[in-house]
Amino acid sequence: PVGAWSMADGQDVHEAADASGIFVLAETAHGGIAPVTFELLGKAAELSAKSGQHVEAILAGYGVAPLADELIAYGAGRVHLLESEALSSYIEENHATAVADVVRSLRPAILLVGATVKGRGLSARLASMLHTGLTADCTDLDIDTETGLLRQIRPAFGGNLMATIVTPDHRPQMASVHPGVMKAPARDGSRSGETVRHDISTMRQDERISLLGETVKAVCGNNLADSRIVVGIGRGVKSHETVDAISTWAESVGAAVAGSRAAVECGLVDASRQVGQTGQTISPDLYIAVGISGQIQHTAAITGAKKIIAVNPDRNAPIFSMADYGWVATAEEALPVLTNIRF
Ligand code: FAD
Secondary structure, rough: OOOOOOOOOOOOOOHHHHHHOOEEOOOOEEEEEEEHHHHHHHHHHHHHHHOOOOOOEEEOOOOOHHHHHHHHHHOEEEEEEEOOOHHHHOOOOHHHHHHHHHHHOOOOOOEEEEHHHHHHHHHHHHHHHOOOOOOEEEOEEEOOOOOOEEEEEEOOOOOEEEEOOOOOOOOOEEEOOOOOOOOOOOOOOOOHHHHHHHOOOOOOOOOOOOOOOHHHHHOOOOOOOOOOOOEOOOOOOHHHHHHHHHHHHHHOOOOOEEEEHHHHHHOOOOHHHOOOOOOOOOOOEEEEEEEOOOOHHHHOOOOOOEEEEOOOOOOOOOHHOOOOOOEOOOOOHHHHOOOOOOO
8 A cells, every 4th residue: 555654674675686677757747748758768768778678657646647648659668657636736745655655566677757846856755765776867877788787877076077876786776867868759659558557545645745825937038948049148147237138139039048057146047047967958959158157067968059159258268168159258249249140
């Protein structure tokens, strides 16, 4: 039965020999499946081709059954459906309890979760409940074909090196993965798969927590993840007037505005638009970095950009070493030219 939070000593860590399958924990968003889930299914298929492990998905929520076919169309051979009214609102503790219970019974070798706002909290809580490890915020994954060990690749030491982490002793090997770094496979509605409904009717809600209400935050400007052109604002763009002028122009040409962490901390750009190690990863056709120095924690998240233009008055700024075109100028000097560009 699905129980409440349990901290029994290490009993959840199953032996490597028992464990099999690459499982993706599906995330729902706006009545559909969040794009990061499809990206994880794409990576799972790649790991499966190397290791022979089967790909399965776990889908938890209320009224989510119709979404199972989407997961199959994107590569899940089997979908484990956990449906309960208790999961109708997203309360992390309840979702974690339901998912942990099914993971204990299915014994996956690998469990992948999107490193989204929801996924970051849920994966950490799940790892704790399952007494296993978690490699958070991975930017790549691979598999050792001989040992079946997941190679979990992520920035370490403040982003100064890329670490490859393996977890030989614990199962499932759990990793959360940045959205936008992996490629989603093409949807194929003719794929066949099976949906297995798990009975969670005995599930108890965590009585310490109840959802009083939800407020949807209005989002201004074009969507960062989908835009072909992104303008990144850094601390060098010192005034709100310059940010407003860049944002108005960006909106008019269908570009999205992003920011460095320093720009977010200065209040120039909203935190939801931060790009970098602790923000979003983007792969636009064109990234225009204005007043951004080019520290690794920022640039690691823009390596997928097809072309990069950098505007910075310091000709030695590190951003120029990765930019396709460099413009040695202040934001104020560049503004009249920039805001006249049409694509
Ligand atoms: P700065 O480094 O201060 O650069 C400002 C630039 O503006 C300079 O190059 C300067 O020459 C230029 N400039 C000066 N005057 C002007 C002008 N008038 N017009 C135009 N340009 C001008 N950073 C991120 O961005 N994203 C992250 O997710 C992130 N995560 C981090 C995680 C960790 C664990 C750590 C330790 C750091 C992280 N950082 C992150 C911070 C990162 O190390 C840098 O501090 C940050 O990216 C710097 O932002 P910036 O380039 O806007 O500011």
